[in-house]
Amino acid sequence: MSLNAATNTTRILKDNLFRNNPVASQIIGICSALAVTNNLINTFIMGVGVALSTAFSSFTLSLMKAWIPQKVRMIIQVLVLSFYVILLDILLRAFIPDIAKALGPYIGLIITNCILMGRAEAFAQANPPGAAFWDGLTSGIGYLMVLMIVAFFRELLGFGTLFGVPVLPDQFIPWTIMVMAPSAFFVLAIYIWIHNTLLAKKRK
Amino acid sequence: MKLNLLEYKDHKAYLVGFAVLVTFIFVLVLSFVNELTKEQVKKNQELFLIRAVLESMQIPYQNDQEALTIYRGRIGVKEVRGKRIFFTNPPEDKKYAILFSGNGLWSIIQGIIGVDSQFERLTGIAFVEQNETPGLGGRIEEPWFKGQFQGEKLVNGTVAFRTGQADPGDRDKDNGSVDAITGATSTSKSLETILKKALKDLEERVKEGGL
Structure with a gap:
């Protein structure tokens, strides 16, 4: 890997996790985040x-980008991302049915997650496959990171547990509001407030 | 002369051809994968049902394999007027259970409710499918809630849902009522209605089917 490619890889990672985080900076993919x-x-999961x-x-x-006509570009994008999401749904239902059951309709709803379409439009159509893969993966990890932080506080305060394991004393009264959307x-x-304040400070 | 298809990228025929071809390929792959995993998915659904039947009758099992063996050996099933009735085979204490299904707040609540041979007390309840609000209506899956049904006496052929405290719930097994879930009035009300009907269906069908 050339030096240029290496810096590019790190830049994409940093961008997608922090500076350009899909949830915290671009404010997309909020629906499932709630x-x-x-x-x-x-x-x-x-x-x-x-x-x-x-x-x-x-x-x-x-x-596929060279072969996609501009007029049907977005339709093809939706087709491809539905394909992967449905694939994921089928595999989850076949191999980890308990999780599939718990997530219910939300897996199917990944199709409507703006991050997928956003990365397809903003990055994949103008970059080589390897970079597009990395960009998609890191954007997803950026999303995962923010969601895990939100979920940490919501599960802790709403149920008194972390990953289903009770961690707070019995006297703790769960905050019902934390469980609700x-x-x-x-x-x-x-989170977005803290995230963006820190970023602004860094930029100065 | 070599034909370069890309030169015709904005041509209508290319557009239609491309869209049709791409759709065809992706859908083909999906249906292939779906076909491959169909058996497994069906087996998983069966297993959810089997585990729920055993749970509702308070028959313990260690793992999925054991659940399957116990189910095949000890449980009978008969369809009476469109409903599936489960019952324990002799020489065990007779227990009956029915697969119920009805509208919850968001979608269908499906599960199994079991009763003893005299229709005097419930043996238990288990859910096969529900998509109620996690942390509110979804709490019907929690052990304290389901535990309330074990051995609960039936009054007028059903159980009433009362306003009450969460965990540990209503521990009185003779009052014919259980504590509903705070903050999940709709789910609790729906479930109460569904169970009332399910228990009536079960009793009628056990008589009809001569079980």
């Missing part, structure tokens, strides 16, 4: 699912 983050296990489907759909679209707005907003 829905699945009251439990760390589900959040983790969901995040991995998004990372893998973004990576593979970006990779495939980048491979609205609390994700608060937690996520606080």
Whole structure:
């Protein structure tokens, strides 16, 4: 790998995790960030699912980019990402049915996650397959990272557990609001606030 | 002369041809994978059902394999007027269970409820499928909630849902009622209605089917 490619790889990683984080900076993919983050296990599987489907759909679209007519570009993008999400759904249902059951409709809804379409439009259509794969994967990890942080606080305060294991004393009264979707707005907003303040400081 | 297809990229025929071809390929792969995993998915669904039947009848098992063996050896199933009725085979204490299904808050709640031979007490409840709000209605899957049904006496052929405290729930097994879930009124109300109907269905069908 040339020096240039190596710096590029790190730059994409840093960009997608921090400076250009899909959830915290671009504020996309919020819908599922609200829905699945009251439990760390589900959040983790969901995040991995998004990372893998973004990576593979970006990779495939980048491979196909020369042949895709501009007029049907977005239709083809949706087709490819639906393909990977449905594939993921089928595999989960066949091999880890308990998790598939817990996530219910949210796996299918990855199709509508803006991160997939966003990376396909913004990166995959203008970059080589390897870079597109890496960009998709790191964007997904950036999403996973933010969701895990939100889920950490929501599960801890809402259930008194982490990954389903009780960690708070019995006297702790769970905050019911943390379990419900609205609390994700608060937690996520606080996270975005801190994230962007730190980034702004760094830029100065 | 070599034909370069890419020169015709903006031509209508290319557009249609390309879209059709790409769709065809992707859908073909998907249906192939779906076909390959169909058996496994079906088996998983069967297993969810089997585990729920055993749970509702309070028959313990260690793992999925054992659950399957016990189910095949000790449980009978009969379809009476469109509903699946499960029962223990002799010489065990007779227990009956029914697969119920009804609308919850968001989608269908499906599960199994079991009763003893005299229709006097419930043996237990288990869920096969539910998509209620996690942490609220979804708590119907929690042990304290399901535990309330074990050995609960039936009053007027059903159990009533009352406002109450969460964990540990209603421990009185003779009052014919269980504690509903705080903050999940809709789920609790739906489940109460579903169970009332399921228990009536079960009793009628056990008589009809001569079980």
